[in-house]
Amino acid sequence: MTAREAMPNAFVPGKGDLPPEDAVLVARRARALGPAYRLFYETPVHLVRGEGVWLYDAAGEAYLDTYNNVASVGHCHPRVVEAMARQAATFASHTRYLHETILEYSERLLATFPAELGHLMFTCTGSEANDLALRIAREHTGGSGIIVTENAYHGVTLAVAGFSPSLGPGVPLGEHVRTVPAPIPALGARTGEVFALGVQAAIEDLARHGIRPAVLIVDTVFSSDGVIPDPAGFLAPAVAAIRAAGGLFVADEVQPGFGRTGAGMWGFARHGIVPDMVSLGKPMGNGYPVAGLVLRPEVVAEFGARGRYFNTFGGNAVAAATAAAVLDVIEAEDLIANARSTGAYLVQGLRTLSTRFPALGAVRGAGLFIGADIVTEGAPDAALAHRIVNDLRAARVLISATGRTASTLKIRPPLVFAPDHADIFLERLEGVLAALA
Known part of the structure; x- marks a missing residue:
């Protein structure tokens, strides 16, 4: 296995179901940027616009951003x-x-x-x-x-x-x-x-x-x-x-x-x-x-x-x-208080899901920084975490994995993330877990 393949949640050239126009962009990246760069997900996301907690691809599809700490007060505030x-x-x-x-x-x-x-x-x-x-x-x-x-x-x-x-x-x-x-x-x-x-x-x-x-x-x-x-x-x-x-x-x-x-x-x-x-x-x-x-x-x-x-x-x-x-x-916008209340709401929702889906293990969080372990029979399961991350991407939710074995979901949305956004995330995660179960 190459270092590129071993990296968690990375696109591997030659794999993934890329539309032709995105395949062209991938080839251009390789020529212009060289071999050290990485793209997220088995099938990369071609983003063109952001607003609040949402990112939009070239086809106009909206993705819920539960990962991005750069635009911490919301994309393009x-x-x-x-x-x-x-x-x-x-x-x-x-x-x-x-x-x-x-x-x-x-x-x-x-x-x-x-x-x-x-x-x-x-x-x-x-x-x-x-x-x-x-x-x-x-x-x-x-x-x-x-x-x-x-x-x-x-x-x-x-x-x-x-x-x-x-x-x-x-x-x-x-x-x-x-x-x-x-x-x-x-x-x-x-x-x-x-x-x-x-x-x-x-x-x-x-x-x-x-x-x-x-x-x-x-x-x-x-x-x-x-x-x-x-x-x-x-x-x-x-x-x-x-x-x-x-x-x-x-x-x-x-x-x-x-x-x-x-x-x-x-x-x-x-x-x-x-x-x-x-x-x-x-x-x-x-x-x-x-x-x-x-x-x-x-x-x-x-x-x-x-x-x-x-x-x-x-x-x-x-x-x-x-x-x-x-x-x-x-x-x-009182975003520190929002991080505290929405984060607590999201943690509780995740813990409720974990009672129904054994793959969702321990949930840890402080405000809007949350980690959720992915396990099989109680042991960390990086492959399953990778599958969940990519299936969520297919459900238009952006997330990643972290930890020494890359088996913990890393949930870190913009601070304007509200309970209704948390509900969308929980609903789509539930769908992914149910399909995998």
């Missing part, structure tokens, strides 16, 4: 689009000129964080934000060791891909990287204790090899490990362990941030901790490339004294105006 266009038509340049918009946005965003986190540095992607976090951590700690979970994903730069094991065996980990088992929610109150033991073992292994730890970095809902948000508070012992060893804790909020968990703006807050750095990405601009790193001033002081930081497009005026509009929408 008019308030965000208008702010983007207005600023682009007024002034668009980088951060080396004085300009109010970046300052107004930065002050407003920082006000959503604990007071200890006082600076914001802009990048274009979450990958860049995590790369910058590593540079700063090495400067601050004098260490180089990196601790991540076994199936973590943190980005695609050279450094960050080296601590993103979910990219697969074709992307080797760095020699200063140590992986630890993902948290085990079934342990309940002992989840944090056991996870911290894994982190401590990684710290000790680094020490045996003469390596000082620099960071423990985790996505605070462990989305690539199968979506593990609970029990709330379990991260605190691991954070204490890395700090006791002289390292820093980085909360990767690219996926759980901006209200997705329904318990405030940031996923780490559910654990009662204050990170040393927080990386931000995809949902920050609702599709416009803006990202950043929020951090304690003392962590970046030496880094800033020794050198300069500049990113041509990071924090440009259009990015700042667009990101500010995203905050406007989150507040005006």
Whole structure:
């Protein structure tokens, strides 16, 4: 089996029932973009338009988006689009000129964080934000060791891909990287204790090899490990362990941030901790490339004294105006409360379905970030998860799978997802499960 075939939920050239016009597009992609890109689903979706929680293909068919965290406040939200266009038509340049918009946005965003986190540095992607976090951590700690979970994903730069094991065996980990088992929610109150033991073992292994730890970095809902948000508070012992060893804790909020968990703006807050750095990405601009790193001033002081930081497009005026509009929408439409209530409604619906369909195992969620295990006789079943994902695509619902065995449905719709959308999803999932049963 090739690496392309082994990748979960990926189109394999030569397979799938492609209409002729889409086969032409696939061939053009291969010629123009090369071999490293992937398309979702056995039969790729040719999308041409988006609105709210819906995406539309070239034939005008509507697909319910239960996966997309990029357009976090809804595809093509008019308030965000208008702010983007207005600023682009007024002034668009980088951060080396004085300009109010970046300052107004930065002050407003920082006000959503604990007071200890006082600076914001802009990048274009979450990958860049995590790369910058590593540079700063090495400067601050004098260490180089990196601790991540076994199936973590943190980005695609050279450094960050080296601590993103979910990219697969074709992307080797760095020699200063140590992986630890993902948290085990079934342990309940002992989840944090056991996870911290894994982190401590990684710290000790680094020490045996003469390596000082620099960071423990985790996505605070462990989305690539199968979506593990609970029990709330379990991260605190691991954070204490890395700090006791002289390292820093980085909360990767690219996926759980901006209200997705329904318990405030940031996923780490559910654990009662204050990170040393927080990386931000995809949902920050609702599709416009803006990202950043929020951090304690003392962590970046030496880094800033020794050198300069500049990113041509990071924090440009259009990015700042667009990101500010995203905050406007989150507040005006009360999307954090919606994530909490609609997420709870969807989790309950999934658990009700699981009583009728044994293939639907444990359901875990925080707000509108939900993982549902797919099992056969209680064991993870990646092949069945793959079938469900593709059968849902045929039913015009877009979703994916996650976890070390890719056997967990990853449900992460735009934050404007409402109970009536949840009902559509549950109805179509029920149809798929019934047909497979």
